[in-house]
Amino acid sequence: MERHVTLGEFIIENQKDFPYAKGELSALLSSIKLAGKLVNQQINKAGLAEILGKIGKQNIQGENQAKLDLIANDIFIDTFRNRGEVCGLGSEELEDFIVFDDDIHREAKYIVLIDPLDGSSNIDVDITVGTIFSIYRRISKEGSPVTSEDFLQPGRNQVAAGYIIYGTSTILVYTSGNGVNGFTFDPGIGSFFLSHPNIKFPKKGNTYSINEGNYIHFPKGIKKYIKWVQELDENENRPFTSRYTGSLVADFHRNMLLGGIYLYPEGTTSPHGKLRLLYESNPMAFLTEQAGGKATDGSKRILDITPKELHQRVPLICGNREMVEKAEKFLKEG
Incomplete structure (x- = not known):
């Protein structure tokens, strides 16, 4: 019988991919997985819950914000705030980064940069949207508040990155520097299962x-x-x-x-x-x-x-x- 590998199992089995981590990065990816489930739930009921449309405000980019933009942003912020793996977060929806400066988060090693709801202009017409995330190790000393230097790192310093695509199925795709793997969400069981192992661009494209x-x-x-x-x-x-x-x-x-x-x-x-x-x-x-x-x-x-x-x-x-x-x-x- 074929074994179906969950995202949690895959992360644990590939812990060696995270050279500096002692479980924190695995827990951080689990936090992203949890927030993604919650955002997926909101997207799927958007029409029924009257959370489609714009809110009449613009984000720091000067773009009109959709209601789901802010809902997704709040879900990710709350998820990271309620768990202890992140000491700071930057979001496309916020002018400045957030510092998690309390006893739970102060010693955390990682910062997250996130686009909570990419493609949100498509929400009202039911076209696929997604979440994009990027994870770095902090530069500042652990135990002190994070600074702008922690966020303004070149992309080659990323320790993990990925996206969640909310479409006909919900798929979480990520890399930690050892290839790209995709996991499809089974809503009946409530878990992400490995569905796209070792993704590679085809040699030719058209x-x-x-x-x-x-x-x-x-x-x-x-x-x-x-x-x-x-x-x-x-x-x-x-x-x-x-x-x-x-x-x-x-x-x-x-x-x-x-x-x-x-x-x-x-x-x-x-x-x-x-x-x-x-x-x-x-x-x-x-x-x-x-x-x-x-x-x-x-x-x-x-x-x-x-x-x-x-x-x-x-x-x-x-x-x-x-x-x-x-x-x-x-x-x-x-």
Whole structure:
């Protein structure tokens, strides 16, 4: 009889993947799992509970907040506050980071950066959304309050990162630097089970994900790349297929499983790119590289960028290595 491995069992069996941890990081991933279940529950009953729609306020990014944005944000904050593995948290929905400075959390080794509900503009029309998370070891001395230095670390310092995708099924995907694995939630049992072991980008891909409505603003190299992927070439299986939902988690998940490239370049209506380095680009870049792909801002590796502020935006091109390198070549040639 085939053994079905739960997320909890998998974490325990792979404890060696966490070189500095003595159980704290495993417990932290369990906290994320718990919060994800609670967010999933809220999403599934959103229409019935009248928690769809906007709240009439904007977040620090200047974007209209959905009711579920704040609900998801509060769920993750409360979950981390009620458990002792985290000494600080940064959220895309908050202007500044949160310091957990009490006896329970002061000695904790880890900080978390989170996008509680990626793609929330899609909630009202029932399109897939997700949660993105990123985990670092603190730099500041244990026992003291965390500082901005703890959060402004380059992405290569991540000890774990991942996302939860809330779609036709709910899947938690994460890496701790030893490959990428996905776990599907069984609502009948209430557990996540290993369903996508050792995920790798296919060698070849033929899907590109970009908001072509911004075409007029794109750099010349990106425009040329789009024309190239749309050309007929039977030897290279072109034209490629365009798939873009406006939900980074959904587009990334599909491209990683089936083969593709995601692009949000500079020169759009967001001059420096739209995606946040800390909350979106770094965790997705970590996953990309662990799955055999490549993640760049168009010229340099995303994980080597040293952030200057909590809500810094960067261009992001990630996915199948061959496809990303082709896009980089077009950008370089201009």
